[in-house]
Amino acid sequence: MKLLVVEDEQALAQGLKFNFEQEGYTVLTAEDGPTALNYFRDCYESDKDNVDLVVLDLMLPGMSGYEIAKEIRRIDEVVPILVLSARELSEDKAYAFDCGTDQYMTKPFALPELLSRVKNLLKRKSLVQPAPAPTKALPPLYHFGNVTVDFEAFEIEVDGERKSLTNLELRLLKYFIEHEGMVLTRSQILEDVWGEQSAFVTTRTIDNFVLRLRKLVESNPAEPVHIVSVRGAGYRFMPEEASE
Structure with missing residues (x-):
C-alpha cells in the first residue's frame, strides 16, 4: 500500500513517514501542493502503482489543502483523503468534507488513532472494485x-x-x-x-x-x-x- 503525506513541517513529515513505513506502507512525502499533485498524477497514470491514501495538511505554502483535495477528487473519486491539521473550527472541517476529504484529525494527534484510521480507510477502499458485466439476465x-x-x-x-x-x-x-x-x-x-x-x-x-x-x-x-x-x-x- 502506498501513502502520500502532504506536510510542509519537515520533522513531522519524516516522523509520519517513519511510523507508516514501520507498519509496512510505502510512503511518498510532499511539502507543497504542486509537488503532491505531480506525485499523485504520476502514480495514477502508471495504472499499477496508484496512491492508496493521502494524509493532507491544510495550511501549506502557495496552495491550500482544500485546493489539493479538490484536484485529487477530479483525478480519483475513491482514494481516501485524511486531513491532519491544526485548524479546529467546525467551519474548517465542514469545508474540508465539502472538498471531498473522508476524515479529519486535529494536531496534536495520538499516533495509534492515526494508524487505526489509516488502516480502516484502506480496508474500506479495498471494497471498491470495478463493476463487472452482469453475469446473467434478470427475470422480468x-x-x-x-x-x-x-x-x-x-x-x-x-x-x-x-x-x-x-x-x-x-x-x-x-x-x-x-x-x-x-x-x-x-x-x-x-x-x-x-x-x-x-x-x-x-x-x-x-x-x-x-x-x-x-x-x-x-x-x-x-x-x-x-x-x-x-x-x-x-x-x-x-x-x-x-x-x-
Whole structure:
C-alpha cells in the first residue's frame, strides 16, 4: 500500500513517514501542493502503482489543502483523503468534507488513532472494485424486501401499490440489482448508466436519482436498507436488510 503525506513541517513529515513505513506502507512525502499533485498524477497514470491514501495538511505554502483535495477528487473519486491539521473550527472541517476529504484529525494527534484510521480507510477502499458485466439476465419480475420490480412494464409494486418508473430510474435500479452487494462509485454509475450523456451529468444528479429511488423502494428513505451509502466511495445495493 502506498501513502502520500502532504506536510510542509519537515520533522513531522519524516516522523509520519517513519511510523507508516514501520507498519509496512510505502510512503511518498510532499511539502507543497504542486509537488503532491505531480506525485499523485504520476502514480495514477502508471495504472499499477496508484496512491492508496493521502494524509493532507491544510495550511501549506502557495496552495491550500482544500485546493489539493479538490484536484485529487477530479483525478480519483475513491482514494481516501485524511486531513491532519491544526485548524479546529467546525467551519474548517465542514469545508474540508465539502472538498471531498473522508476524515479529519486535529494536531496534536495520538499516533495509534492515526494508524487505526489509516488502516480502516484502506480496508474500506479495498471494497471498491470495478463493476463487472452482469453475469446473467434478470427475470422480468424481480423481488427484494417488500418490492417487486416489473422491468417490462417500467413499474414497481410496494406493499401492493404500483408505481411507475422513468426510463433512467429503471436503468439505475436495474444497474444496482445487477451488481448486488458491490460498492459502486459515482463515476462507474455515470459511465455505465448514463453512457454518452455522462459528459453533461454531475455526480449530484446521481445523488438526486438515488434519493428518488429510495423514496420509491425504502420503507424509511432517511434510513435506507437496500440502496445504502458507503462514505467516500459510492453506493451498494442490498436486497435484504442486514441483520444486527
